[in-house]
Amino acid sequence: MTTTEPRWRTSTRSGDTGGACVEVADNLRRVVLVRDSKDRTGPTLSFTPHAWRSLIEALRAHRPI
Numbered sequence: 257m258t259t260t261e262p263r264w265r266t267s268t269r270s271g272d273t274g275g276a277c278v279e280v281a282d283n284l285r286r287v288v289l290v291r292d293s294k295d296r297t298g299p300t301l302s303f304t305p306h307a308w309r310s311l312i313e314a315l316r317a318h319r320p321i
Contacts, residue, residue: 260284262281262283262284262289263281263283264279264280264281264289264291264296265279265280265281266278266279266280266293267280276294277293278290278291278292278293279291279292279293279296282305282308286304286305287302287303287304287305288302288303288304288305288307288308289301289302290302290303
C-alpha cells in the first residue's frame with residue numbers, strides 16, 4: 257500500500273498543553289516532513305529518511321549537529 261498524503265503525528269512527549277512542538281509525517285517514500293503544530297498551513301521542512309535518522313540519533317545522544 258502506497259500513501260501519497262502525509263499522515264501527521266506529534267511526539268508522545270508533546271502533552272496536551274499546546275506548547276512548542278512539531279508534527280512529523282514519515283509515511284511517505286522518500287521524504288520526512290516536519291511542521292509547526294501551531295501553524296499547520298505554514299512552512300514545512302523536508303528531510304531524506306537518512307538525514308532525519310541522523311538528526312534524531314544526534315539529538316538522542318545530545319551531540320551537536
